[in-house]
Structures are given as structure tokens and as C-alpha cells.
Amino acid sequence: MQMRSIEIIVGAFMLAGIISLAVLAIRVSGFNVGAETNTYSLYARFDNIGGLVRRSKVSIGGVVIGRVAEIRLDQDTYTALVRMEIDRDVQTISTDSTATILTDGLLGGKYIGISIGAEEAFLVNGDEITDTQSAIVLEELIGRFLLKKF
């Protein structure tokens, strides 16, 4: 009887430990269950998104205000169409803002930085940020540098 209860207690602790680890892992990865409803969608087109992936962050001045929800290749124009989920409490992104693909640190992942413009009108759900700056691809830069040599 005593062995049984000890085993049960040990089992319970193990379970608690595993669950805590799982919660910690989920929290660290930034996965937010159920936070998707407090957002609105904005689109942006890029010639090259570099290594941008779904769930890459979208930030203004370094503050994360949303995530990349979807990336599609537009086969008419061969540009990447990116849909971003932006927090609903960020309502003041002006219509002439610019979306740039930036790198986190020197070797980090790609993310989208939004630079706010000066227009009084703001973007709403479904709008597109028309002014963009694609990722700077190292090979292209090297290629351009090499060409200049000739």
C-alpha cells in the first residue's frame, strides 16, 4: 500500500515536471494560443523575402506588434505576398508607412520592420502596405560588386 502511494506521488511529480517543461517550451517559442482573435490583417508585397517565415515577427521601432501569418507566391507578378496579423491596439499605422525586411542581429532570422509615415489616414483590416523594401540578399550584393569590377 505504501509503495503504491509513493509510486503515485512520484508519477504525479514526473507528470507535473513534464507539463511545466512543455508550458515553458511553448512560452519561449512565443506561441500564443487564442491570441489570434485580437488582431487584424495587413498585406505587403516583396520581390525577395529572404528567410522570412510564418510567425516571423513584425515590429515598429523594435517593439513587436504582430506576426507573419501567411506567405504566398503571386504567380502573376512573381512577388511574395505576405499577410501579417497586427495587434488590434496598434491602430495608427499611416497609409504611407514602409515595410522592410530586416535581420535580427548579424546572423539572426528575418523579420518585418514597419517605418511609420506622415499621412493622417491609417491602415485598416485588409489594407496593403504598398511601400516596401525587400531583403538584401548577400549573393546579389556580391554579384553587383563583381559586375562593377568589369
Next chain:
Amino acid sequence: MRFTLSLIFGLTVVTILPALALPSASTNSAYETVKSVTDELLVKLVEVQPLYENDKEKFFQEIDVSLAPFIDFGGFSRGVMAKYYRRASSEQKSQFAVRFRISLIRTYSKALAEFDNQEIIVVQNNRPLKDPGKARVSLEVHRKDGSIYPIEYSLVWIDGKWMLRNIVISGINIGLQFRSQFAASMQQYKNDIDKVIENWNVDV
């Protein structure tokens, strides 16, 4: 009775139409605007290019005459000031637009001075944007060594014509670069807009 009604209807429609003056088939007319400005500029360049050696000021003036009517300096400089635009007085806004115009025309002129009869192709069939008052027109500059560098113009419909609001050269968003420069300048001069404007580089 029916005839009078349809006559009145017809007359109303005909009188209203010109007032609408919306950019219909907008991307075509944006393409045409860019094509005609580019063609005229290239023709003028043949005459004035030699001026660059001896009389830079005159050269800049000539380019200004050709390009200024096509560029929305107010809107362009507003985009450069971005979030600082609201903090500026209307005098500062117009002062900056003036300085910005000078620096932009000079930069453009310098590039044109080095233009060596490369082929410039204005691309047709640009994708229309959702907003009918905005358009994108792409150009390709074909270098002698065969390489092509792409230029993209962002245009807005103002007062019945298409005007330039931003340029993207080889994937580099020029308006954004200027914006970063302005913001960095604001940091440097501790948010003193007058100092920023005074020190905005117009020399090439």
C-alpha cells in the same frame, strides 16, 4: 415626355463626366506619363550633358525644369519627415521641401551626367494597385555590359496628373533611405528640426 427625360439624363451625364477626371485605366496613363517624361528628358540630356563640365548650376537648372513638374516634392519630403512631420511648423515643412528638392534634383542630375546612352525601357503592363490614385511603373536601364538594373517609380494622382512620390532603385527604397537619414539627423541634432533642415546635405 420620355424623350425629354432621357435628354436631361444624357446632358447631366455628359456635363458631370469631365468633373470626375478619375484616373481610369490608370496604370496605362501612368505608363504614358513616365514614358513621355523619360523620352523628353533623354532628348534634353543630349543637349545639356556637356554643360555639366563647365557650368554645373546651369545643368542642375535644366534638369530641374524638366523633372520638377513631374515630382511631388511636398509629398515626397513629407514621407521623408515621416513621424516628425506633425511636429514641424508649416514653415519648416516648406523649408525642408525646398532643400529636399535641391538635393533630389542634384542627385538625379549627377546620375544623368554619367548617363552613357544606355537603353532605358519603360515597362508596360504594370500591376494596377488597389487604390486608383496610386500607380507603380517599372523601368529597366540596360547597361553596356548587358546587365540590367531595375528602377521602380511610385506615382500618385494629383490635380489631374501622375506625379512621382518615391523611387526604388535595384531593390533599394530611396524614400526609406532618406527617411532613415532624417531620423538619424533628428537624433544627432537633438530633435531640433531647424538644425536638421539647415544641415540636410545638398552637395553632391
